């Protein structure tokens with residue numbers, strides 16, 4: 185069970201918002217890049233987010249480039265999961281691969297600052313502040329086992345191959 | 350029941366009866382990375398304990414995004430990439446060769462292949478009847494090591510295009526129009542399959558532009574049948590023997606069909622800060638533009654250079670509008686030089702950059718000032734994309750870009766024909 189505060193974002197947050205291109209030269213220095221996480225959308229985000237907190241977004245979170253650094257620095261900031269109405273395809277795969285869980289549900293019912301409790305296995309998002317509960321859509325088996333192992337690298341270390349039939 | 354192009358290619362590459370919604374393990378025929386995504390992939394490969402390259406002849410590293418290197422950090426990333434490529438016998442396209450997607454279609458991609466690139470516009474190669482899709486560094490690292498990847502077989506949208514383009518209207522305008530209809534996430538996880546009489550007569554350059562932009566509607570792939578035009582393109586590139594014919598079955602199942610008659614299309618422009626925020630160029634007349642950029646994996650090909658040169662020849666850029674032109678590859682630059690286009694550009698007051706991504710991704714070579722507006726032939730105009738979140742990006746065709754550079758404000762290219 186994960187517990188933390190919701191940081192609310194709108195629709196179509198791009199990977200240029202998450203990991204701006206002007207910091208391209210910091211991609212091999214992730215702790216430095218992480219200082220710029222989402223700075224053009226919410227300049228206070230990095231200083232305010234606490235380990236365990238959630239990014240709650242609208243539609244199409246993570247649209248745009250394939251830069252996996254976007255998912256990595258969200259995880260480095262301590263965010264425990266993304267809760268969004270929908271997530272762009274490449275970002276979705278990247279997040280799962282780096283061990284950053286994603287829950288897809290109707291995030292309109294969550295306000296900035298709400299306390300959330302997330303049950304990853306059950307796909308449940310409980311809004312402790314309002315008492316409402318949301319259910320996340322199902323993932324393919326292969327994604328679930330990658331999530332279970334904590335990402336694609338630990339998964340491959342253990343299985344040495346894609347272990348699906 | 351019949352199969353879509355995505356289902357056919359993924360069936361063949363996974364050795365299974367692949368249907369939309371299935372998860373398959375597919376053989377990867379080509380895997381590539383660029384200088385922004387390769388360093389992380391190499392570190393992940395090391396962390397996986399699988400320091401191997403399954404098929405080095407079909408693994409390509411491109412130094413195109415920050416090329417030549419603008420900072421010591423990026424120079425060090427380039428060193429890491431070069432060392433790995435040399436040590437493992439992988440292919441390297443170093444500075445000056447051009448943009449990954451352009452070189453992939455010029456030199457590597459073939460019908461029926463599964464192509465995985467650590468760059469979102471990998472979809473470009475779908476124009477050659479490949480299943481080509483972008484992924485992140487870790488996915489591509491593992492694909493390099495194992496020579497395969499897992500894929501969910503996408504549902505497909507059928508995009509049927511008919512009618513003839515009016516003079517001054519191009520595939521880019523169709524693309525922006527289509528994304529305006531579908532929306533920036535309307536095709537998330539889907540394949541867009543293009544067909545119809547207009548597509549049948551379309552040259553490869555225009556098909557690449559359409560395939561390239563499909564990711565801007567969220568699509569996983571943009572795929573075309575392979576035909577005589579595909580065959581001739583491959584022959585011209587010295588790979589005629591690798592031509593294979595791919596068509597969808599007549600009874601294939603599509604989640605949606607979108608029909609577009611291009612006869613009534615007019616030059617289109619995406620306005621800041623969303624690709625699906627589409628207007629007509631003529632309705633934006635009077636919008637001042639400080640910089641025009643012609644290039645990128647969307648519109649940096651020889652055909653695009655020809656369109657721009659035709660408009661710019663004997664004219665000058667507007668004194669308050671900078672004009673930057675970056676041919677997509679060394680081959681494009683050489684052909685444009687031989688055709689005299691580069692001279693036309695320089696005489697018109699353009700700054701010609703070496704082949705590569707140039708200012709598209711906001712690292713160098715044309716970062717905008719606060720409040721400045723750029724009209725670019727690129728594929729995305731997200732806030733901050735060109736390196737400054739206080740600037741504004743409009744997207745249009747090479748013709749619209751050239752007309753805008755001459756007039757100093759957004760201009761329908763038909764005014765200058």
Ligand code: SF4
Pocket residue numbers: 414448449450468470645646647705706709710727728
């Ligand atoms: S030209 Fe632009 S969109 Fe194309 S690969 Fe380069 S940075 Fe990406």
